Amino acid sequence: MIDFKEIIAEKIANQTELNKEEIKQYIELPPNTDLGDYAFPCFKLAKALKKSPQMIAEELKEKLTLDENITKIEIVGGYLNFFINKVILSKEVLEEIENKKESYGSNSSGENKTVLVEYSSPNIAKPFHIGHLRNTVIGASLYKIYKFLGYNTVGINHLGDYGTQFGKMIEGYKRWEKEYDIENNPIDELTNIYVRINNLCKEDESVLELCRDNFRKLEEGDEYCLEVWNKLKDLSLKEFQKTYDLLGVKFDSLKGEAFYSDKIDEVVNKLEEKGILQDSEGAKIVDLEDKGLGVCIIKKSNGSTIYATRDLAAILYRARTYNFDKCLYVVAYEQNLHFKQIFEVAKYLDIPEKCLNGLEHVSYGMVRLVTGKMSTREGTVIKVNELLEEAIERAKKIIEEKNPEMKNKDEEAKKIGLGAVIFNNVSNTIIKDQVFDWNTVLNFNGETGPYIQYIYVRTKSVLEKVDEIPNFKDINYELLQDKESQKVIFNLYNFENILMQVVQKNEPSLLARYLITLSQNYSNFYNENKIIDENKEVQNARIALTKAVNIVLKQGASLLGIEMPNKM
């Protein structure tokens, strides 16, 4: 598709010492389109040329030639403002969307590159709460967007299925299995057991010892411990799967921590060979104090494994299995230090430079309650299933009010309820903490998932009213030159660019914001223009625009994990 920035940069590059790439970085968008479509700030050159920005702008303007793409250049302050041919832009954008349909915005920038996305990673036998939801939604969306951009993408659910906590679970299970209805309500009942055994451990140190011993036995392959552990795992996975199905989330790999437990020897040996492993207080550590990263424990004093070691084993395994270009860890920022440590230690594992450089912690903010942090042990978590059910229920209620005649109410309510919750989880910059508030999550007005869905449904409904969608080649693009149409077209033009930014920054919220803006701009267009019109030529042009928005909104939302309803 035509690249106006490129064209402008080329023109400027021909008249100055600067190279094109540098110029492209300087080119920006004016605050409003009356000033121009692209701007080049001449301040940048003032120092080098020892001239005032004004003068530079004037001289440059003289030298730059206009053509069919660039129709006007104006000087404002020290800016050189370019006006592009919007008929060409409109034609290019809409025809491209017509041709590529759902794949519009995709490209092959990720070709031959493999990116691993580790996300969701809930703990077995514990409730799947809204913290995991945020993680899951962010990860799933990154996964989809990377894939859309041509990357070979592997989604990994690094299950929390190992560690001392399972020694505790096993101990509790052994003692009170019969008192709980584990088969029918596994997660809740197991949580109850977990809370109870924790309390007992606090009272009685000898019980805690038993728990630690259980984990040691589990690592050594004790039959009973393994049996219980497997059962816990199966029951939990079955429960989690319900949530994943509801959210439409899939993984390529379910290799959790336990998978790496027998692969740590190699890690330990390598670190030993490199001479960086030290004995300290009975444990084996790597000292990273000189880098300001404290110490990283590799093996506990009782000889059992620790998560850092398992994560290192995972890096080694993944480097070998996938030879990845990127390995993203979607994990809350509590673990910043942990990832800094293991990425540092990973330098001693003899993995390819490429993989080493591709390790990246996608650190996101915590979900907290008004009352503070959630805690499984204190029973203060909000479970995802409850939230999702509530959201769907609320959507259904609104449908009954607004559109009681609607078909497939349950189906649509599900999409809308989930859309609200998912959007709420990806709409903000991920590093920021989020205070959970029922009213915010379950709000369906304003900048929300349902808003985008609503605008989409509008486009759909308009498109269904016309007899046929025109061939975009026959559209008179002169008829889409009003401000509202142009804003929408410029948004559509930027879709791919936004997706590229998302993967560059690992920030899906950029896409979420984009979809809001596109929806708002289309809504303005819709209010200002009558789409179905007596004048067929006008109608066809507006229908084409509507169709394009319809495609991009649907695809964009789907990249966030949001499905579009047919009616609202």
Add this chain to the structure above:
RNA sequence: GUGCCUAUAGCUCAGCAGGAUAGAGCAGUCGCCUCCUAAGCGACCGAUGGGGGUUCGAGUCCCUCUAGGCACACCA
């Protein structure tokens, strides 16, 4: 105590790796359905935590103070 992160309107957030007049949504007030879906649209109200500095130019970069969060050895 040390390190990292965050601070923009009453609330929740944008602000394109320093650029032109800091944008939205929610809440509040007021308007708009004989017209393609009012889960919508418009209007009003309202903001860069304090202090220094760098620069032609700072919400954005540096220093400092303040407030909050997270992490700092056998949990993950």
